[in-house]
Amino acid sequence: MPNSQVTAKQPRVTVEIIDEVAIVTLNRGSKYNALDMDMFYALDNTASELANNKAIRAVIVRGDGKVFCAGLDVKSIIKNPLNPGKLLKREEGELANLAQKVGYLWRQIPVPVIAVTHGVCFGGGLQIALGADFRYSTADCEFSVMEIKWGLIPDMSGMVTMRELTRIDIAKELTMTGRKFSGIEAEKYGLVTHVCDDPMAAAMTFVESLKTRSPDAIVAAKSLLNETWVASEQAVLVLETETQKKVMGKWNQIVAVTRNFVKKSLPYRKRSI
Template sequence: MEITTAKSPTISQQRVNCKIEQGIAEVMLSRPEKLNALDLPMFRALEQTLLSLRQLPGLRAVILHGEGRAFSAGLDVKSMLKQPLAALDILKREADEATNLAQRVAYGWHLLPVPVIAVTQGLCFGGGLQIALGADFRFSTPDCRFSVMEIKWGIIPDMSGSVTLRNLMGVDTAMELAMSGRELLAPEAKVLGLVSRVCEDPLAEARAFANDLLGKSPDALAGIKQLYRQAWAHSDEAMLKEETRLQQKILGRPNQWRATLKGLFGWRLRFGARRDLN
C-alpha cells in the first residue's frame, strides 16, 4: 500500500485503486472484467485501503464506487469454491475482535469518522450491497439492480448486513429482501431505504456533495456521524458476532451446497457468468 502526497495522490494495489485530492478519497473497486466480484484478494485490498484511510491525516470524505458496468456482483462464489480455505479465512475472527475480514470490508466504512458516499451502477448484489450499505449515503443510477442475494447460495447476509439493514428499514422488509433474494431497481430501493439518491450521474453528484462538505466543520461532521449512528443502532458487536456464528453453522451443509449449485447454474443462464465471472 502506497500513500502519497497531494502532488501524487494515489493509493494503488491489486483489486482496489484510491485517489486522494483535497482531502476527498475516491476508492474504486477495480476488477471490472469480473463485475468487481469479491474474491480473497479483493477482501484483502479493501481491508488495507480502509486501514490506510483511517491513518490518513486530513481526510474529509470518501467516495466509494466500482469500475466498469457494475458496483459489485457480490461474492465470487466460483473462486471461493476453488479455495475453500479462503471462505474460512474471511470468516475467521480472533477472540478479542468484534468483526471478521468479511465484515470489516463493509462495516469499516461505517466506522470511518468522515462521510462516506457509495456510488452504485449496474449490479449491486450480495456482498457488494453489504459494502455499499456500510457507507453513510448511496447514490445510484436509475437502472442499478440490487439484491440481498446470499439466500441464492444457501447462506445468510454476514458482512454486517444485520446491522446496516436494521438502521434503514423495518425488520419485516429486511427479512423479505433477505429471504427472497429478489432484485429491485434503484427507484424501489430508494423507497425502501437502501438508496439515498437516484440520479443520472451519481458519481458527479457524489463529488459535488463531497466538495460541499469541505466547507463544513470536520469536527461537526464527525460528531453528527457518531451521534446519529449511536441513536439509530445498538449492540452492533453482538450482532456482528451472531452473523459469524450462524454462517459457520450453515456453511458446508447439504442444503447450502444444493443452493450454491442452483445459484451458479441460474447465474450463468441470466448474466453470462461464463464470460464475466470465470
Template sequence: MGEHRIRLDVSDDGVATVTLDRGEKHNALDPAMFDAILATTESLAADRRVRAVVLHGAGKSFCSGLDISALGDSGGAPALLTREDGHLANHAQRVATDWARVPAPVIAAITGNCFGGGLQIALGADIRYVTPDARLSIMEVKWGLVPDMGISQTLPRLVAADVAKELTFTGRIISGTEAHSLGLATRVLDDPLAAALDLAHEIAGKSPHAIRAAKRLYDETWSGADSATALMLESELQVGLMGSANQLEAVFAGMERRDARFADPE
C-alpha cells in the same frame, strides 16, 4: 495491498475517491479484493487529511458480490470467517462494517449490479446514491446462505423488519428506484458518481471536527442507545467543539462572508 484491486486518490481538499477496480469481473469479491478493501479502510481511518470519501466501482457495476469460483479455488471462504484479536467483526464482516471506522463520511455511488456482499458494502456507507436502473439484491439465499457481512448492524437502520425479511427470503433483484422507495438508497440520480463527488467536496468545505463528531453521534446513537447515553454524547461532543479553532473559524468566516480555512484534525 497484494494484487491490485483498489484505486485510491485523495484530492487537495481532502476528498478520497475509492474505486473498486476489478471492472472486468463486475468488481466481484475475491480474497485479494477483501484484503485491499480492509487495507484501504485502515488507511482512510488514519489519514487526517481525508474529509469525505466517495466509493464506487469501475466499469459497469458497483460490486456483483462474492466471486464464488475464486473463493473456492483458493480455499479462502473459511479464512473470511476468522476474527483477529481486537476486532468484533470477522474478516468478511469488516469489509462492510469498517467503513464506519473511517471518521469522515462515506458516500457510495451505485451503478449496475450491487448484489450480496456488494450490497452489504454499500450499506456500510453513510449515504448511497443510485441510478434508476441499478440492480440491488440481498442475494445470499440463492446460494443457500444468509447475508453475513454486517447486515444485522446496517439494514435495521434503514428498513422495517418485514421489508428486510421479504428481500432476504426471496433474494429478488430491485431497481435503484425501488431501493430508494424502500429506504435503501438516499437519492436516485442519472450520474450518482458526479453527484457523490459534488457532495463530498461540499462536505470537505465544512469543519472536519464538526463533521466527524456528527458522524460519531449518529453512528453511536441511531439505534440501541438509551436516551441518557445519547443525550450525554450530544453534550460531550458539543463541549469539545465549542471554542475550538475550527469552530471559531466557522463563525468568523460566516461573519466575514468568506471561505473558511479549516485545519485538519491532529
C-alpha cells in the same frame, strides 16, 4: 486544476485523493468487481489506512467498469477450502471478521463515506454499499440480497446496517427471496439515499457542501449518530457469523450451490436448523 495524487494502489483497489476527497475504486471491472480473497484483503487494508488519514474530508466508493459490485466470487472462494474459514475467523481483539470488515469498516472511517452505485449491486456488494453513510445510485442499478441464492444468509455486516435503513418486513422479504430491485425501489425502501442521473457528480457536489462545514463537527456528528442510533452491534456481528456456520457446508447449502451449475439438481432436504 484539482490536486490529484494516487496514494495507494493494490491489485484489486485503487485510492486517489482529489481535493481532500479519497476516491476508492473497486478495480476488478473485468470480473464485475466480484469479491475474491484479494479484494477482501485490499478493501480491509484500504479502509484501515483511510481511517487514519486526517487529511481527507470524505470518501467516495465506486466500482470500475459496468457495475458497482456483483457480490462474492463464489468460484474463486471455494477453490480453496480454507478460504471460508479465513473470512469468518475473528481475530482476537477485533470486532468484526474479514468478511464483515469490508462492509463495516466504512463506518469506522471518521469522515463521511458515500457509495456510488451503478449497473448491479448484489450480495456482498450491497453490504459494502450499506456500510457507507450515504448511497447515490442510478435509477436502473439492480440490487439484490443475493446470499439466499447460495443457501446462505448475509453475513458481511449487513444485519447491522440494514436495520438502520429499512423496515424489518422489507428486510425479511429481500433477504428471503433474493429478488432483484431497482435503484428507485431501493430509494423507497431507504437503502439508497438519492437516485441521480449522474450519481458520481451528485456525490461530488454533496461532498463540496460538506466541505463548507467544520471538519471536526462533521466527524463528531458521524460518530455521535453511529453510536446512538442503535445498540449492541457486537451482538449482531457475532450472531451473523454463528448463524452462517449453521448453514455453511450443510446439505441444503451444497444443493443451493449445485443448482447454479447443474441443470438436473438435487432436492433440498428437511431443514436442519
